[in-house]
Amino acid sequence: ETGVTQSPTHLIKTRGQQVTLRCSSQSGHNTVSWYQQALGQGPQFIFQYYREEENGRGNFPPRFSGLQFPNYSSELNVNALELDDSALYLCASSLVQGAGKETQYFGPGTRLLVL
């Protein structure tokens, strides 16, 4: 167990709806990264939050947005859902200090199905 939790585990939505996914980071970690993993593919970076600020973003449209809270937990919001948004969404937490390269520890993921 990594200490990173995600909710919900599974979710079914219809096209055009909005969804919020949640991630609780490992104790002591200050950074959360979100990844989208399509079936049979490696994870693709969505964005990263460091001390409540967005700290890098992958090639995802603005309808993918996020938040990080003072306790370093995080939310991923997706508006106007599309069929291609169906995927496993992974969050990973790490402790970033200065120029260090810290290991990211993953949660169990949320499986989103868009119909």
Place this chain on the structure above:
Amino acid sequence: AQTVTQSQPEMSVQEAETVTLSCTYDTSESDYYLFWYKQPPSRQMILVIRQEAYKQQNATENRFSVNFQKAAKSFSLKISDSQLGDAAMYFCAYLWSGNTPLVFGKGTRLSVIA
């Protein structure tokens, strides 16, 4: 941009035997980390092993070891004494700094045959 390539979509190994999974990467940086993650059907991405590029010694973790060839930009994973529980998708990943994303390969599906 950094890229990670895993050229073996699927591999299989007999229980108790040894298997090597391949990974190559492309970067212009000299200081970075490399990882192998395991993703069983339960979906949780589990860290298997980590290698720091400035260290010449290959990392080992129990039955798992790597062959890190920095000049060749190669980072293979060797699993010794394979067990049924080793069956999973294995992802090679690159990290340049703590506030940059992990870059993953497409994965290798490992089957372990009893």
